[in-house]
Amino acid sequence: xxxxxxxxxxARTSLIMKSxxxxxxxxxxxFENGKLRHVAYCDKSGNTxxxxxxxx
Numbered sequence: 001x002x003x004x005x006x007x008x009x010x011a012r013t014s015l016i017m018k019s020x021x022x023x024x025x026x027x028x029x030x031f032e033n034g035k036l037r038h039v040a041y042c043d044k045s046g047n048t049x050x051x052x053x054x055x056x
Contacts, residue, residue, distance in 0.1 A: 019055040021045040027052065 017025040023044025030039050040052040049055050
């Protein structure tokens with residue numbers, strides 16, 4: 001677990017965060033319904049969440 005991490009560090013790849021399933025948490029941007037939103041996803045399990053903290 002990464003502990004206290006700023007939101008800017010989560011969006012960049014400067015810190016590797018691990019999910020509870022053992023995979024690496026990555027951020028991606030998704031454009032749907034005319035809006036751009038950011039999503040965190042786990043490489044290993046494929047789970048997605050609005051915030052990276054929800055996958056830890």
